[in-house]
Amino acid sequence: MLKFYFNGSPNPTKVALFLEEAGIAYEPVAVDTRTGAQFAPDYLALNPNGKVPAIDDGGVKVFDSNAILLYLAEKTGKFLPENTPANRAELLSWLMFVATGIGPFFGQAVHFKHFAPEKIDYAHNRYQYEAERHLSVLNDRLSNRKYMVGDTYTIVDMDVWGWVRMTNFILGDEGFAKFPHVKRLHDEISARPAAAKAIALKDGFKxxxxxxxxxxxxxxxxxGTRAA
Incomplete structure (x- = not known):
C-alpha cells in the first residue's frame, strides 16, 4: 500500500486531496515538523530535502508535492486534461508556476507575517506584494474559464487550491475580496467531499x-545554525 508522509500544511493537503479524489488506498504517516520528525534518518532517506510531503509507492519514492501530483496523475490517468500538446504545455507551465511562485512566496508571506521572531517591514511588504501579484495572475487566468487547464478539474486546480486556502491567513479577513475568480475555484473545490477528507486527515493524529x-x-x- 502507498505510504503518504504528511502533515496539515498546504503541500501535503493538496496531495491528500488527490488521493481521496482518486480513491487510492494509502497509509498516512504523520511527520510532525515541530518535533523535528522531518530530520529522522529514515525520512531523509525518502526525502533528502527534509520537507513534507513524500510518498513511498511500493518502493517508488517521490518527494515534492508537485512531483507527487504529476506522478500519481500519470500513473492513474486521472485528473489530467485532454491529451493535446497545448494542454500538456499549460499543465506543466501552471504546475511550475505553483511550484516556483505561489508555494515559495505564499510560504514566505506566512512566515514573515506570523512566525518571524522579528518584524521586518521590507520582507513583510515584499512577500505580501508577491502573494497578491500571484493571486492576480490566477484571478486573470480564471476570469474566463472554469478551471486552470482545459475544461475539466485537474491536478493544477488541486495544486492551486492547496495554497489559496491560505489567502485570508496571509492577506487578512478580506483577502479574497480582490480575487473573486480565485475564490470561486477555492469554494467549489472546498465543497467537494474529498476536500473535507483531505483537510480532516490531520485530525486523526497527535x-x-x-x-x-x-x-x-x-x-x-x-x-540556531547556518549551513557551512
Whole structure:
C-alpha cells in the first residue's frame, strides 16, 4: 500500500486531496515538523530535502508535492486534461508556476507575517506584494474559464487550491475580496467531499501544538545554525 508522509500544511493537503479524489488506498504517516520528525534518518532517506510531503509507492519514492501530483496523475490517468500538446504545455507551465511562485512566496508571506521572531517591514511588504501579484495572475487566468487547464478539474486546480486556502491567513479577513475568480475555484473545490477528507486527515493524529523554542529550532533551522 502507498505510504503518504504528511502533515496539515498546504503541500501535503493538496496531495491528500488527490488521493481521496482518486480513491487510492494509502497509509498516512504523520511527520510532525515541530518535533523535528522531518530530520529522522529514515525520512531523509525518502526525502533528502527534509520537507513534507513524500510518498513511498511500493518502493517508488517521490518527494515534492508537485512531483507527487504529476506522478500519481500519470500513473492513474486521472485528473489530467485532454491529451493535446497545448494542454500538456499549460499543465506543466501552471504546475511550475505553483511550484516556483505561489508555494515559495505564499510560504514566505506566512512566515514573515506570523512566525518571524522579528518584524521586518521590507520582507513583510515584499512577500505580501508577491502573494497578491500571484493571486492576480490566477484571478486573470480564471476570469474566463472554469478551471486552470482545459475544461475539466485537474491536478493544477488541486495544486492551486492547496495554497489559496491560505489567502485570508496571509492577506487578512478580506483577502479574497480582490480575487473573486480565485475564490470561486477555492469554494467549489472546498465543497467537494474529498476536500473535507483531505483537510480532516490531520485530525486523526497527535501533533505538537506549541510554537516553543524546540519547535522554532526544528522548523527554522537558520535561527540556531547556518549551513557551512
Amino acid at each position: 501533533w505538537k501544538t506549541e510554537m516553543d523554542d524546540e519547535a522554532r529550532g526544528n522548523m527554522f533551522k537558520h535561527l
